[in-house]
Amino acid sequence: MSVPLKSTKNIQASLHLKVAIVWLIACVVMFIYALFTDPLLLLFAVPFSAIALGFLWISIKPFLVLRKISPAEVILSVDKPRVGERFIIFSRQTAVSPISILDHTLTLVFREWATETRGTDTTTETESTVIHMHSYGPMQKNTGEVIERQWEVQIPSDAMHSFEGRKNRLHWVIQTKVTLAGWPAYEDEFVFMVAPERVEE
């Protein structure tokens, strides 16, 4: 049994939150300036504020749902699965308060990631391929109840192992999504390493 995998969505959400806060501060400054100088500037301030609030909602959403369900803990049965190897994914979450789960999905994804810099522009392209997906049906959970999943998967024998370059990456990812009634969905991603198959000496 290996150590829990690190979440990547939380890092993204923290970044979004920082951007939203900076944007919101800029909007407040713009509003105050518009009120005291030229009220016509409010025409610009309103759409800016709408964008700021949108950012804020996107960044707060992942944290908001944590009031209902704890962050997912994902552990693999082997430290570094190899191409073609069968292994088990353990997923564990706890209900923080009573919840009604509409759907819980675990997805194994292979992702290409390429970054190109031209001058000051940096663009990143990604291509995700869903390899396996498993969906669990609706259920009710009370405070403190644990949602545990065990999912046996296999890395296809003709698939590629993980590759970590500076600008080009091939990642294996486990995605988890819990759809809750009346709340934003909990979504998270966990990148793990897939090693080349073992060479017999």
Place this chain on the structure above:
Amino acid sequence: MAFAKIEMTFDEGQPFSPPPTFRAGQVVRGLVTVTPNADVECRHLWVTLQWRTEGRGERETGVAQKEDIFQGRLTNGTPVQIPFQFTLPQSPWSYSGKYVSIVWEVAVDVDVPWKVNPRGALPFILTGVSGTPASAPAPNEAHTIPTTPMPVNTPPPFAAPQKARGSVDIVLHGVTGSENQVMQAMRQELPRLSLQEIQDIINAAPSVLLENAAPEDAQSIAARLTAAGAAIQILPHPPEAP
């Protein structure tokens, strides 16, 4: 102008056919033949086992092994044959995807004083023990545009095809790698074309690049353009109406 013709072959596999496939950990052997067209002192003849990325992202390279296999005098017109041997590493395997591809090759660099170093490269496919080349897994099996180039030898200068010898057409189906590299390669292979004409041909792909070429010329041009990232097909030239 390159001062030497470089030919490379693996002991297994044929040149200009699909690149040979080798497994991780396997020992590969081959032969480099350098035929100079001037007397020159070769300071080093580097043979490098290396991979590079191709596709949308910036190019990255990795050197697995590098050996200096020859030092000494090269005489005009006298071919020098030097064998090489490498044990292939475990990873990264060759890979052909939508945005990222990994290409393995054995590259040759002849280090000569006061001249541009002639270079050559011989691509191959590195797989795992199963021997199956890695690709983007299903359900994206449809992405089958080959981005792994075919073997490349430093070419003899391209001669305009003679009508009597010609019998095939070279068709450009598109660009799978960097467009700049393809344009540069096309400029070298078809110097009569302007950059604008080359750009038009790329934009109009699939389009005929060269008509009525000799099969051996067409094959070597196709191999070099494929190595630069072009998707090329050689078709028989349709018979002309009497």
